Amino acid sequence: MKKRLILLFLALLLTTSLWSQYLGIQGGYALTNANPSIVSEKIQFSTKPTSGFVVGPIFGWNFHSYLGFDVSVLASMRGGNFRISAEGNPSDVIYKRTLYYVSAPLHIYFYHQIKDVELSIFAGPSLNFGLEAQDYAYLDNEYKRPLMDTKNDGKEIFGKDNYLSMFEVAADFGLNVKYKNILFRTSYQYSINNLAKNKAYVYALGDLVRGSEKELYRQGVFTLTVGYVFDLKKKQKTYSK
Amino acid sequence: MKRNYLIILFFALIFTACKENFHVWKDKNEEFLQTSVKDYGLELDPTTEAFYRKINFTGFGPRPNRNSLVIIQYKATLADGSSFTSIDTMGYVINYPVGLQNALLQMNRESVWQICLPHEQGYGKSGTKDIYGVYEVPPFTTLFFKELKLVEVVQE
Numbered sequence: 001m002k003k004r005l006i007l008l009f010l011a012l013l014l015t016t017s018l019w020s021q022y023l024g025i026q027g028g029y030a031l032t033n034a035n036p037s038i039v040s041e042k043i044q045f046s047t048k049p050t051s052g053f054v055v056g057p058i059f060g061w062n063f064h065s066y067l068g069f070d071v072s073v074l075a076s077m078r079g080g081n082f083r084i085s086a087e088g089n090p091s092d093v094i095y096k097r098t099l100y101y102v103s104a105p106l107h108i109y110f111y112h113q114i115k116d117v118e119l120s121i122f123a124g125p126s127l128n129f130g131l132e133a134q135d136y137a138y139l140d141n142e143y144k145r146p147l148m149d150t151k152n153d154g155k156e157i158f159g160k161d162n163y164l165s166m167f168e169v170a171a172d173f174g175l176n177v178k179y180k181n182i183l184f185r186t187s188y189q190y191s192i193n194n195l196a197k198n199k200a201y202v203y204a205l206g207d208l209v210r211g212s213e214k215e216l217y218r219q220g221v222f223t224l225t226v227g228y229v230f231d232l233k234k235k236q237k238t239y240s241k
Numbered sequence: 242m243k244r245n246y247l248i249i250l251f252f253a254l255i256f257t258a259c260k261e262n263f264h265v266w267k268d269k270n271e272e273f274l275q276t277s278v279k280d281y282g283l284e285l286d287p288t289t290e291a292f293y294r295k296i297n298f299t300g301f302g303p304r305p306n307r308n309s310l311v312i313i314q315y316k317a318t319l320a321d322g323s324s325f326t327s328i329d330t331m332g333y334v335i336n337y338p339v340g341l342q343n344a345l346l347q348m349n350r351e352s353v354w355q356i357c358l359p360h361e362q363g364y365g366k367s368g369t370k371d372i373y374g375v376y377e378v379p380p381f382t383t384l385f386f387k388e389l390k391l392v393e394v395v396q397e
Contacts, residue, residue: 143320144265148370149380
């Protein structure tokens with residue numbers, strides 16, 4: 001079975017090498033909108049988009065006259081900026097979260113070639129692995145009294161006994177424009193699994209909400225990237241000469 | 242030349258953007274230290290020159306040492322107006338913040354002082370946290386003990 005799969009893969013590689021493959025690097029801006037919630041009428045969340053970045057290599061493969069797939073390995077910085085208003089608390093709590101991920105989005109795309117421009121729409125899953133995170137929370141009053149700062153305390157956020165799940169599966173989709181060797185891409189991804197673990201953000205709210213309420217944390221990330229890619233097929237032609 | 246200015250501007254922006262998390266709280270606490278010293282007429286402790294004090298009453302009992310077990314009463318206030326009081330708390334002198342230790346070492350039993358501790362003499366850059374990881378005393382906090390009484394030196 002394993003041999004057959006390898007043979008099938010090699011066959012696919014040989015036949016599809018007629019179509020272009022490319023390898024390159026991309027990087028750009030990431031805008032994260034955290035979506036925290038808690039099943040409690042006492043607590044209200046309001047969020048603010050936060051800037052970050054994304055960078056990493058990309059491999060693309062047009063394996064059909066209008067179909068292709070690409071895979072990337074991306075390092076990214078995301079943010080989470082939200083306000084928590086709790087009934088009975090005189091001051092709101094501001095939460096500032098910084099998250100560092102390594103992501104592997106895998107896309108299937110439909111493309112259309114117009115002279116040197118290749119337009120495509122893509123969709124697929126993204127497997128994200130949390131490397132490091134920092135939480136800073138404070139009371140939103142004149143004094144900005146700190147409530148927690150994991151960077152200062154050296155506390156881990158990702159992990160089994162901590163606030164957030166290390167693994168994230170997200171749905172990713174977007175648009176791609178490839179002009180010669182330049183790649184312009186815009187995409188949006190949203191968490192499929194709940195990232196909040198026990199007490200993801202209610203620690204900072206005081207005894208009022210330290211109950212057993214179900215917590216949710218998902219994030220939507222909009223990215224705008226520019227890349228430079230090398231056409232692998234062209235290289236093969238050069239070698240054959 | 243223009244490029245150099247841009248590089249300087251870029252690093253200046255990064256530097257200002259990376260200001261530490263606690264800067265507002267830290268500034269407010271430094272301000273609180275100055276106003277408390279002025280408003281309550283506190284003076285720099287001549288022995289340590291590290292905190293401010295005012296002696297309201299001097300007792301006649303024994304003085305503790307760092308390993309003594311003592312009973313104290315206090316009313317403390319933080320910069321944001323929050324306060325905590327303690328009535329007859331028993332503890333070893335060595336387990337208190339360094340400024341409080343230094344004050345207690347100079348107090349006779351029954352003495353009542355007012356002391357104001359800059360954060361270096363209190364809980365410093367780390368602060369103290371409850372079991373949930375939330376700060377009880379945040380980093381860079383000035384502690385103002387409006388009333389500190391050494392009730393008893395249980396074990397010298």
